[in-house]
Amino acid sequence: MTDSRPDPIRVAAVGDVHLADDLRGRYAPLLAGISAEADALLVAGDLTQHGTLEEAEAFADEFGVADVPVLVVLGNHDYHSGAESDITRLLEDRGMTVLEGTSTTIDTDAGRLGVAGVKGFCLGFLGRSAADFGEPQMKAFTSHGIETADVLRKALDDLGDEPDVTVALSHFAPVDETLVGEPKEIWPFLGNYRLGEAIDETGVDLALHGHAHAGREKGLTPAGVPVRNVAQPVIQAAFRVYDVVPRRPA
Amino acid sequence: MNEQLARDLERDIATDPRTNELGIRVQVRGDHLVISGEVASEERRATVIEVVREHDTGLEIVDHIMLSAEPGPGGTGHEQIDPSQRR
Numbered sequence: 001m002t003d004s005r006p007d008p009i010r011v012a013a014v015g016d017v018h019l020a021d022d023l024r025g026r027y028a029p030l031l032a033g034i035s036a037e038a039d040a041l042l043v044a045g046d047l048t049q050h051g052t053l054e055e056a057e058a059f060a061d062e063f064g065v066a067d068v069p070v071l072v073v074l075g076n077h078d079y080h081s082g083a084e085s086d087i088t089r090l091l092e093d094r095g096m097t098v099l100e101g102t103s104t105t106i107d108t109d110a111g112r113l114g115v116a117g118v119k120g121f122c123l124g125f126l127g128r129s130a131a132d133f134g135e136p137q138m139k140a141f142t143s144h145g146i147e148t149a150d151v152l153r154k155a156l157d158d159l160g161d162e163p164d165v166t167v168a169l170s171h172f173a174p175v176d177e178t179l180v181g182e183p184k185e186i187w188p189f190l191g192n193y194r195l196g197e198a199i200d201e202t203g204v205d206l207a208l209h210g211h212a213h214a215g216r217e218k219g220l221t222p223a224g225v226p227v228r229n230v231a232q233p234v235i236q237a238a239f240r241v242y243d244v245v246p247r248r249p250a
Numbered sequence: 251m252n253e254q255l256a257r258d259l260e261r262d263i264a265t266d267p268r269t270n271e272l273g274i275r276v277q278v279r280g281d282h283l284v285i286s287g288e289v290a291s292e293e294r295r296a297t298v299i300e301v302v303r304e305h306d307t308g309l310e311i312v313d314h315i316m317l318s319a320e321p322g323p324g325g326t327g328h329e330q331i332d333p334s335q336r337r
Contacts, residue, residue, distance in 0.1 A: 005332070012324060022293045030323050037324065049290075050270050080270065205333045213273055213288065224336050232321060233288060239324030245332040 007110040008243035009165045015044030015210020016231040019059040027062040030238035035067045039108035044210035045075025045171025056087040060094040070096045073117040075171035101151030111246045114163025116155035120172030121148045124188030149194030156202035164246035168207040177219030178229035196221045252278035283309040288316045
């Protein structure tokens with residue numbers, strides 16, 4: 001029996017590569033010719049170790065050899081030196097797309113891939129999350145977590161029905177299932193259930209995140225959207241590839 | 251007291267600009283200070299130990315830090331995601 005399903009869009013992903021000069025040469029040889037394996041390469045934040053421009057240059061040199069579109073979100077490490085705007089400019093000058101509450105679509109041989117991205121932020125998970133209550137500092141912490149989910153939802157809404165496959169890319173985790181292996185005490189600092197709600201409300205086919213180095217790769221949102229933690233220490237490879245089958249008929 | 255020392259060292263390893271390693275754990279075991287977790291390179295491992303040594307703890311440092319595996323080639327064993335099969 002022939003498979004009547006449409007050809008999949010091949011999405012390569014990795015996160016948490018924490019590039020600096022000492023890791024130069026680790027990724028470039030593995031990313032050259034990636035178009036034989038994948039239609040796009042998504043990077044789930046923590047591109048650098050300390051968020052310096054020098055480290056971003058190392059990332060751009062290593063990942064710039066990929067011969068497919070490279071789409072990234074920044075992670076908390078990339079904000080550490082206050083150079084996130086300069087890092088974004090540098091990566092975009094090198095032809096990469098940096099998503100932060102924004103989305104884009106790419107034409108592939110198998111159809112249109114839509115990607116919405118956001119760094120995300122802490123908050124926690126249902127029943128064990130920060131509450132928008134009390135001191136101004138607590139409210140600021142909580143409302144920032146909520147706001148990042150709202151901007152992800154808007155970025156996903158902006159994609160509409162146009163893509164054949166829709167991927168949500170974040171640094172912080174949208175579910176807690178992929179955090180298993182991390183100490184439970186720090187889960188509220190690793191992810192944010194509101195990101196998962198945004199994903200469930202907007203027709204996402206696959207959600208990718210990083211940040212949880214000791215977590216596990218596979219999880220699901222409450223509505224059943226596959227979530228993959230692609231932090232490099234978790235996948236132990238230069239990238240994973242997810243072949244996502246478009247919903248439209250072949 | 252030992253617990254406090256371990257947490258202080260973990261905080262310093264996380265916040266010292268030379269390291270900024272958030273995944274390092276420190277435990278006091280008798281006369282030993284056990285440093286564990288994972289870093290991406292030999293150089294980063296040496297810097298973590300250097301930061302620990304700067305604290306005069308009087309304990310013997312035991313380096314149990316693992317180096318992250320060098321990334322293997324990606325692409326092997328593509329996982330298929332078929333949204334039409336979702337329950």
